[in-house]
Amino acid sequence: MEGEEKGVNINLQFGLSSKHVGLSWIEVYWNGEMLTKFPVRLVLEQEQQSANATGQ
Numbered sequence: 001m002e003g004e005e006k007g008v009n010i011n012l013q014f015g016l017s018s019k020h021v022g023l024s025w026i027e028v029y030w031n032g033e034m035l036t037k038f039p040v041r042l043v044l045e046q047e048q049q050s051a052n053a054t055g056q
Contacts, residue, residue: 018042 018024021044027037 016042 021042024040024042025037026040028035
């Protein structure tokens with residue numbers, strides 16, 4: 001299954017702030033050169049209150 005191109009997965013945890021929801025693009029730069037870019041869809045979710053928080 002290995003071809004010419006090989007790669008690894010890297011998991012990063014980071015904060016991201018945005019003033020809008022919807023489709024945005026993340027651009028990855030190294031030494032001033034853009035290596036790749038990929039889409040990220042930001043969705044606003046409502047926080048659900050638990051029964052203990054509402055006093056019920």
